[in-house]
Amino acid sequence: MVLEGQELISFLKKQIDLENMIVEEGKKSVKGVENVLVRELIRGIALDSMKHANMLEAMVALISGAKVFLTEKESERIGGQIKRHIELEKQAIETYSTLLEHIKDERMRLLVDYILKDERRHHELLRKIDKIIVEAETLREEDLWEMVWKYSVFHGAPGG
Numbered sequence: 001m002v003l004e005g006q007e008l009i010s011f012l013k014k015q016i017d018l019e020n021m022i023v024e025e026g027k028k029s030v031k032g033v034e035n036v037l038v039r040e041l042i043r044g045i046a047l048d049s050m051k052h053a054n055m056l057e058a059m060v061a062l063i064s065g066a067k068v069f070l071t072e073k074e075s076e077r078i079g080g081q082i083k084r085h086i087e088l089e090k091q092a093i094e095t096y097s098t099l100l101e102h103i104k105d106e107r108m109r110l111l112v113d114y115i116l117k118d119e120r121r122h123h124e125l126l127r128k129i130d131k132i133i134v135e136a137e138t139l140r141e142e143d144l145w146e147m148v149w150k151y152s153v154f155h156g157a158p159g160g
Helices: 005-030 036-063 072-102 106-135 141-151
Strands: none
Touching: 005 036, 072 106
């Protein structure tokens, strides 16, 4: 069974509600917890669920016909920022990899390894966003003029 249209939107909205419940439960469960490790791990999970809800909202917006194209100006701005972010993630991967080699405490290794895997996912996702979304969905002025000319009834001359 393939989910599409309203069925898919309905499914995604239920998932958004579920993710938001996880966020709220996470917040409740850490109130008054003084163990920093436990508290921050649970907060981290809640933040991941918040991120999931945000991504699901973006999917609903796409299905509902949200703006797809970026203007050249938007693309240049965000493209540059994404490239900078990719470089920062690369630095983070290098430093966490080095840190992981130099610590022996298994609890700390667990946390650093988790962060390192997150950074690798971020790096790969940003590269894909840059390639698949920013580059592919930029509506350049020349593309716009080509579409106007190509699909114009009269091609700029009176009567054709």
